[in-house]
Structure formats: C-alpha cells, structure tokens
C-alpha cells in the first residue's frame with residue numbers, strides 16, 4: 755500500500771541526516787495521500803542508518819488508526835495528524851531538534867524577519883507558540899502540541915509561514931510534500947542561525963522594512979499579477 759509515498763517519506767527522513775538537522779533518532783517526517791485519507795510516517799526510535807521504506811507506518815487521517823506497518827509510529831504522530839486536519843494544503847510535515855531553531859524554542863521567542871533570506875520563505879516572523887498548560891502536558895500532550903500550533907496560526911495561511919517554533923520544544927515545518935517540508939526545515943535552521951548571529955552583532959537589530967518583506971515574499975509566492983506591478 756502507498757509504496758511510492760513510503761519511499762518518498764523514508765527518503766525525506768534520511769535527508770534530515772544529510773541536511774544536518776537531526777542526530778541519533780531525533781526528528782520525524784510524514785507525508786499524506788489526501789485522496790485516500792492516509793498518512794505515512796517514520797517508525798518511532800528506529801536508527802536512520804537502518805531505516806527502510808518498509809518500516810514506514812500508514813495511518814488513517816480521520817481516526818489515527820494504524821492500517822499498515824509492524825512498528826510503532828513516531829511519538830509525534832498525533833501532532834502531525836492535528837496539523838494535517840487543520841492545514842488543508844499541507845502535504846508533508848517535519849519535526850526536528852535542529853540546533854539554532856531549537857535554541858529559539860528554548861528562548862521561547864518568535865524569529866523576527868530580519869532580511870531577504872527569511873522573506874523569501876516566510877511572510878513575517880516565524881511564530882513561537884504559547885507555553886503549554888500543565889493539564890495539556892499531562893493529557894494528550896502530542897495532540898495538544900498540534901492544537902497549540904493551530905491556535906498560534908489563527909487565520910494566517912500556513913503556506914505563507916511554513917514553520918513554527920514550539921516553545922520549550924523545537925521546530926515543526928511543512929510543505930506541499932515531504933521533500934518540500936524537509937527543504938523548509940533546512941532553510942528554517944539557516945534563518946534561525948542568521949537571526950542569532952545578527953542579534954549577536956547588534957542586539958537591537960530591528961525587523962526588516964515591510965516593503966522589502968512583501969517584495970521578496972510576494973514575488974515568489976504571491977499572485978502572478980504582482981510581477982507586473984511597480
């Protein structure tokens with residue numbers, strides 16, 4: 755079942771190592787077949803050295819029930835499911851503990867838009883969630899993590915800001931498919947590092963001009979008509 759998606763999701767997980775976004779068994783990538791209503795995700799705790807497409811776990815989006823795979827799905831699966839249910843255009847999701855993005859998570863700060871590298875991907879800051887309440891942590895923690903991310907986005911189009919910083923935890927990123935989500939997770943790490951360095955050089959560095967932010971984001975992601983405008 756879903757052999758092509760399993761290969762794609764497995765490769766995307768292996769790409770996390772290649773991109774230097776994970777160590778040990780940290781992190782996870784999933785992909786979705788919207789027509790079939792099925793999600794493919796990496797198994798929990800399996801070393802990337804031995805990970806193969808046949809190890810991927812297939813679940814129903816609606817119920818979260820495992821429909822194929824002998825291994826336990828990633829511990830962050832309920833977070834991925836909540837995001838797929840809320841963000842209809844998302845086709846792939848990544849969670850990492852990449853160094854700089856996780857440092858921003860531990861600092862509990864959104865990453866401000868400081869330059870065009872950032873603006874080519876995010877239309878504004880990369881938001882940090884609120885802290886989770888004790889009862890959310892004690893209850894269905896992973897699903898509640900998804901709820902807090904959805905709450906943070908409100909009416910913001912998740913494709914205009916393809917990642918989030920979960921306070922005291924780490925980043926989640928997404929894209930049109932699993933490969934695109936890993937790409938966005940890698941750019942997020944680069945942008946998180948750039949912001950850290952800029953603020954180290956000048957701690958009072960302010961956000962970039964809104965005109966420059968719009969120009970860089972919209973020329974790549976805006977309506978085609980934008981290209982004709984002055």
Ligand SMILES: O=C(CO)[C@@H](O)[C@H](O)COP(=O)(O)O
Nearest residue numbers: 779780781782798799828829
């Ligand atoms: O968020 C975390 C740890 O805080 C995860 O990234 C795990 O480290 C990966 O768990 P599995 O996907 O292997 O269950």
